[in-house]
Amino acid sequence: MWNLTRFASSRLSRTRRLFSSVIPGPCIVHKRGTDILHDPWFNKDTGFPLTERDRLGLRGLLPPRVISFEQQYDRFMESYHSLEKNTKGQPDGVVALAKWRILNRLHDRNETLYYRVLMDNIKDFAPIIYTPTVGLVCQNYSGLFRRPRGMYFSAKDKGEMMSMIYNWPAQHVDMIVLTDGSRILGLGDLGVQGIGIPIGKLDMYVAAAGINPQRVLPVMLDVGTNNQKLLEDRLYLGLRQPRLEGEEYLEIVDEFMEAVFTRWPKAIVQFEDFQMKWAFETLDRYRKKFCMFNDDIQGTAGVALAGLLGTVRAQGRTLADFPDQKIVVVGAGSAGLGVLSMAVQAVARMTGKNETTAQNFFLLDKDGLITKERKNLDPAAAPFAKDPGQIVGLREGASLLEVVKKVKPDVLLGLSGVGGVFSEEVLKALRESGSTRPAIFAMSNPTMNAECTAADAFKHAGENIVFASGSPFENVNLGNGKVGYVNQANNMYLFPGIGLGSLVSGARFITDGMLQAAAECLASYMTDEEIQKGILYPSIDSIRHITAEVGASVLRAAVAEELAEGHGDVGPKELAHMSKEETVEYVFRNMWYPIYSPLVQEK
Ligand SMILES: NC(=O)c1ccc[n+]([C@@H]2O[C@H](COP(=O)([O-])OP(=O)(O)OC[C@H]3O[C@@H](n4cnc5c(N)ncnc54)[C@H](O)[C@@H]3O)[C@@H](O)[C@H]2O)c1
Numbered sequence: 188m189w190n191l192t193r194f195a196s197s198r199l200s201r202t203r204r205l206f207s208s209v210i211p212g213p214c215i216v217h218k219r220g221t222d223i224l225h226d227p228w229f230n231k232d233t234g235f236p237l238t239e240r241d242r243l244g245l246r247g248l249l250p251p252r253v254i255s256f257e258q259q260y261d262r263f264m265e266s267y268h269s270l271e272k273n274t275k276g277q278p279d280g281v282v283a284l285a286k287w288r289i290l291n292r293l294h295d296r297n298e299t300l301y302y303r304v305l306m307d308n309i310k311d312f313a314p315i316i317y318t319p320t321v322g323l324v325c326q327n328y329s330g331l332f333r334r335p336r337g338m339y340f341s342a343k344d345k346g347e348m349m350s351m352i353y354n355w356p357a358q359h360v361d362m363i364v365l366t367d368g369s370r371i372l373g374l375g376d377l378g379v380q381g382i383g384i385p386i387g388k389l390d391m392y393v394a395a396a397g398i399n400p401q402r403v404l405p406v407m408l409d410v411g412t413n414n415q416k417l418l419e420d421r422l423y424l425g426l427r428q429p430r431l432e433g434e435e436y437l438e439i440v441d442e443f444m445e446a447v448f449t450r451w452p453k454a455i456v457q458f459e460d461f462q463m464k465w466a467f468e469t470l471d472r473y474r475k476k477f478c479m480f481n482d483d484i485q486g487t488a489g490v491a492l493a494g495l496l497g498t499v500r501a502q503g504r505t506l507a508d509f510p511d512q513k514i515v516v517v518g519a520g521s522a523g524l525g526v527l528s529m530a531v532q533a534v535a536r537m538t539g540k541n542e543t544t545a546q547n548f549f550l551l552d553k554d555g556l557i558t559k560e561r562k563n564l565d566p567a568a569a570p571f572a573k574d575p576g577q578i579v580g581l582r583e584g585a586s587l588l589e590v591v592k593k594v595k596p597d598v599l600l601g602l603s604g605v606g607g608v609f610s611e612e613v614l615k616a617l618r619e620s621g622s623t624r625p626a627i628f629a630m631s632n633p634t635m636n637a638e639c640t641a642a643d644a645f646k647h648a649g650e651n652i653v654f655a656s657g658s659p660f661e662n663v664n665l666g667n668g669k670v671g672y673v674n675q676a677n678n679m680y681l682f683p684g685i686g687l688g689s690l691v692s693g694a695r696f697i698t699d700g701m702l703q704a705a706a707e708c709l710a711s712y713m714t715d716e717e718i719q720k721g722i723l724y725p726s727i728d729s730i731r732h733i734t735a736e737v738g739a740s741v742l743r744a745a746v747a748e749e750l751a752e753g754h755g756d757v758g759p760k761e762l763a764h765m766s767k768e769e770t771v772e773y774v775f776r777n778m779w780y781p782i783y784s785p786l787v788q789e790k
């Protein structure tokens with residue numbers, strides 16, 4: 188356990204080598220002519236070879252010259268760069284939405300080209316199709332809406348879902364990301380407009396995990412919204428009614444889950460951006476029945492734990508010192524509680540004690556420090572509530588500043604959804620931390636909701652800190668050639684591997700053991716040299732490689748727990764006999780790669 192393997196230095200080149208030999212197999216199509224040109228799954232635009240134009244009734248429907256994939260790629264990138272040039276100086280939001288639009292148009296037209304440009308430019312494009320721009324897109328969704336993507340199940344569809352699910356045109360679906368729009372990033376209840384999040388997450392699944400885009404399904408469960416502004420907005424596209432609650436709500440989710448797994452018994456469902464009460468309740472309700480997980484609770488926890496373990500190493504200490512770390516978590520929601528539960532499990536494993544108290548962990552919410560004296564203490568937060576007798580000098584509801592001054596934590600981790608709660612005073616107080624290298628994780632999204640900016644963290648808390656944020660920030664120039672490194676602590680490092688590993692193992696359920704394996708894999712990914720520089724997570728450029736490693740770890744854990752039923756032609760016995768390297772190769776082999784396949788029409 189916690190064995191920190193050093194990976195080969197050129198992770199990227201290995202990934203490239205694995206894909207350089209991809210030979211596209213034929214792709215069966217049941218359409219002809221313009222129907223193909225209008226279908227982004229099959230469309231190649233001007234890239235259709237002449238023979239294919241003849242075969243598929245496309246002759247005359249396109250300009251005569253055939254343009255290669257590479258030329259199409261270059262042409263798109265040229266228009267993207269001129270858009271960048273032409274929008275220089277305009278407000279950030281305007282530029283971000285313009286970039287999103289140009290990418291979205293390509294997504295709507297030609298998915299193969301879209302995913303290739305996305306994969307090859309993931310560092311530049313992830314902030315547009317994913318966090319933070321996806322937040323802005325959700326906020327403006329009803330106005331931006333041009334074409335539907337994914338499926339919408341609403342409270343009005345009760346009793347109809349089993350037949351509705353067959354309206355989806357794909358025969359096979361591997362990965363579903365589902366939201367009810369009730370807690371979109373740190374932006375609150377955005378109702379039906381939250382569909383942007385499943386779309387962005389599934390784009391990452393295609394880019395990072397190589398899930399075939401014809402086999403992904405973004406889903407919005409519209410049970411109403413409590414956002415008054417949206418209810419009064421005449422352009423709002425969702426149900427204009429307050430959210431369903433209690434049994435009425437659960438009946439809708441139950442019906443959806445039954446419908447999905449009836450049509451696609453091997454699919455994996457990722458719950459995303461549900462408000463806390465339903466996030467925990469649905470996880471508890473379905474995790475032993477269906478192959479599903481909650482990304483905000485479980486994916487986030489693994490990414491945070493990997494960062495916390497990296498922090499211990501960055502302090503020049505061994506992982507055995509992790510249980511001594513004093514960690515202050517700000518935000519007692521689905522994400523904060525998920526992180527603390529996983530951290531407590533890690534301490535228990537390291538100390539060999541099952542009954543570990545969260546002694547060194549401090550939890551705050553909007554009402555300050557949570558203690559056992561808290562009125563209406565949430566049962567989910569209860570295991571982390573402090574006993575007032577044990578925390579001399581701190582009272583129930585103590586402010587973050589008071590807690591930081593008193594506790595002198597090694598780590599300050601924010602999942603509050605509130606921008607700026609790591610104020611100048613709080614950050615300055617962290618200078619008195621007992622740690623040689625305090626860490627700040629400002630994990631809330633999008634950028635405006637980060638607990639502090641990277642620049643403020645290095646300015647006020649000191650240059651020796653380790654810094655991570657949920658949304659991307661530029662590295663900070665500290666002067667004299669020194670750089671304050673900014674990590675992106677975002678669940679995008681784990682959810683694609685959790686989904687992919689579960690899929691290709693044919694796991695029946697997603698267990699704590701599989702999630703722990705994913706976190707350990709990410710934690711061990713970084714070399715000591717990188718960690719010393721304050722680099723806790725790999726570059727997003729190598730996301731496919733990371734995802735393959737994480738996926739293989741999840742697969743091996745599923746095999747070890749005898750939950751792997753196999754995938755395609757590969758049965759459970761074959762999976763069980765694979766070496767570690769073979770599992771990684773197997774996961775890579777199962778990744779879809781964007782390349783034009785010869786289209787063959789089935790008569
Ligand atoms: N980086 C990542 O990978 C990642 C993953 C999941 C969630 N998040 C972000 O974390 C945030 C919270 O998500 P969640 O699902 O836990 O939300 P949530 O609504 O379940 O919980 C928010 C918590 O923050 C507390 N809070 C609110 N104001 C506060 C304040 N001023 N001081 C201290 N605590 C305060 C609330 O009391 C609540 O306990 C969101 O912004 C989300 O985008 C980031």
Ligand SMILES: O=C(O)C[C@H](O)C(=O)O
Binds near residue numbers: 373460631
């Ligand atoms: O969506 C993200 O970027 C991370 C996380 O799932 C969140 O809800 O903020």
Ligand SMILES: [Mg+2]
Binds near residue numbers: 372459460482483
């Ligand atoms: Mg989320």
